[in-house]
Amino acid sequence: MCPSIIQIKSRSSILNRTDYRPSSSRSSRDLGVHISLQQAERVLQSMDKNGTMTVDWNEWKKSPTLQPAENLPEIILYWKHSTIFDVGENMMVPDEFTSEEHMTGMLWRHLVAGGGAGAVSRTCTAPLDRLKVLMQVHGSHGNNMCIMSGLTQMIKEGGMRSLWRGNGINVIKIAPESALKFMAYEQIKRLMGSSQETLGITERFVAGSLAGVIAQSTIYPMEVLKTRLALRKTSQYKGISDCAKQILKGEGMTAFYKGYVPNMLGIIPYAGIDLAVYETLKNTWLQRYGTDDAYPGVFVLLACGTVSSTCGQLASYPLALVRTRMQAQAAVEGASQVSMTGLFKQIMKTEGPTGLYRGLTPNFLKVIPAVSISYVVYEHIKTTLGVQSR
Template sequence: MSRLPGGPRVVLTVTTNPVTGTGTSDSERKQRWAELFDQLDLNKDGRIDVRELRTGLAERGLTRSSVDQIVRAGDTNQDGVLDFEEFCQYLRTHERRLKLMFSTLDRNNDGEIDGAEIQQSLHSIGVDISLKEADRILRSMDKDGSMTIDWHEWRDHFQFNPLHNMEDVARYWKHSIILDTGEQLRVPEDLSEQSKSSVWRQLISGALAGAVSRTGTAPLDRLKVFLQVHGSFPGTRNVLGSFQAMVKEGGLGSLWRGNGVNILKMAPETAIKFTVYEQIKCVLRGNDETGHLNLHERFLAGSLAGAVAQTAIYPLEVLKTRLTLRKTGQFSGMADCAKQMLQRESVKVFYKGYVPNLLGIVPYAGIDLAVYETLKNSWISRNTESANPGVMVLVGCGAVSSTCGQLASYPLSLVRTRMQAQASVKGAPQLSMTDLFQNILTQEGVPGLYRGLSPNLLKVIPAVSISYVVYEYMRKVMGVGVPR
């Protein structure tokens, strides 16, 4: 039973052609759409607004941005809501696109899609998946247990998902995202399964997202460095006092000291890490070019790639720490800071703290990846009807795994920062990694190894959120996923 907006309830009887996917008449299709409209029109006023659409489509796992896209695309009179005719026009256009995509996948034109056809179609646009993964995708849409997808199942599954082409479908099925929390940049396991032009555009989008994210959380990062080195901002006793003292000492802009070089090092670090990661994966795969790496192999590849990238850009890490801790007027800029460090302390200063930094990559990368994979696979095993965990699930997994990784590697990060901050002053002790550990434990106890952890954890959620929002925007601007 359903009703046309403003009219009596009608019995829904739709006859569709299984191959063309269209009803025997437009009026019968409108009856089917009327039932959908009735379900989404929560206040029964004959119009659907964004709030009603978000509520009605929540169980389908659609993001807020996807719902907003639907309203923008269907709202022809720009009044912010969809009336029944706008709703029908949107579905008519969207189902036409879905039919074209269905026909692309249905390679033998039998009106059904099987796992092999999914695998072949994704391979044709540069996304290689195993037959097992293709079957899991298929099962998420297969409602009758036939291990094939007919037009009705395809249409119903993507009815309200604003996809425009097969690249969008591939992103939905093999969702990979770069989330930068300002610590270690994870190399997504799915990146190498995309076309190379798409990969680099995605990496650029991720780097830009990380730059905005780091800029947004830079005050917390500067506070963390001060707490790691001094215990607090000189002359203060709490977080708020530290922020006030920083502003008083150098103005509001002082909260972003060191952020410029922090952003500058992102592009080469990302490029080196991904390039090395790909080469190591090729070595581990051997002759099996389509093989997928298991967890410990990805951990090994990610750790080695991170080590190589960190070795290449480490001087910028030291420079960032010195610029973060500088007093007003101490340096005129990055170049002046580097020049003074070189003159006073020799070239070795640019690799202070390198050993604890390198050691910290292993627990961070290993725990981060292991927790991320465990949480994501746990969700997938409990939600077998869905092939894509969805944005919020992935963001949640990323935030939790990053936090766990930081907790494990934080003492090494603290010691690294203190070594970077040690200036070569005549007569001043230059402590080694082990000496610093002993010093901290003796004078401050175990809690001393976690100084600055609070602002570091506080920035995880905003960093992930900002990174994701900017990443999604840049992905659309740069056309990520569209082969060129």
């Protein structure tokens, strides 16, 4: 095929989802670009000099504003696998991989890179994560804990090492949860009967949310352990196994599933909003700037990931707070066993709507460094594993 035709088809794939040629249609679907017929016609008219609504080679080479995209699959992957930004939450929709990536082993390299990036990112932001848990559980009108007083209290009680309490289990659970979520996601896609390699945004949300529920249901006892370890006092537990034994002995097996319902409910707003905002920002950028440069660049990807994650957390935060308080009930002296709805009513009555957002500040403070660290480490591990990216 003539190189000029390849270039025209590649560029049209990015700009025009109404292009009915198979390669163009598939490429635009993989990118998830949404552009109206009128917008596509304006792009065509800007190059069409003779009014035929077709662009020949002479018109194409005289168009000064367009730079041909030579490797469309690379552009797709640049966006597609930039959704693995770990901010310590467990509610993201899993990434998608092509059949070629399955066969070549690139899938597992991406998952390993994502797991490694998550471990480093969570470890670096662990003090803010523990502070968030303390503010969620102990914060009230009577104990108006702020960032500085909370950090000072943690260091005074247990030294600098206490800032990382609960981080070990938080890192350990990355691998099993990621693997379970991905396997469940792939199976659900097949059960949905989709013949397409890439799902639409609604299908991705449904499949991703269900996969999240399955993965979280399996590893949820580790979530409870993380909260208890983050709240523990010096010498209260000897380690993860000792914490698990004490909970099992003193409270029974049901203690490992306290807060389960609000946690599962929180997956829906978090995953839905995170995915929708990321896709919207991506499509907006491609429609506005994709005609000049199809590659977004690091800062655009980081901005999309940060904003989408922040919006998802903002929507699901009250459920996350109630979940944490339910997980911690037996660990807090004098705390009564209250149900999810009972806790909502109690917080609204005693603390007002703002009580549902206690600990939100350190939670938001960790998003930008978590996304940035996750991205840098992810790219570095990908390169080490031989995953090609621009």
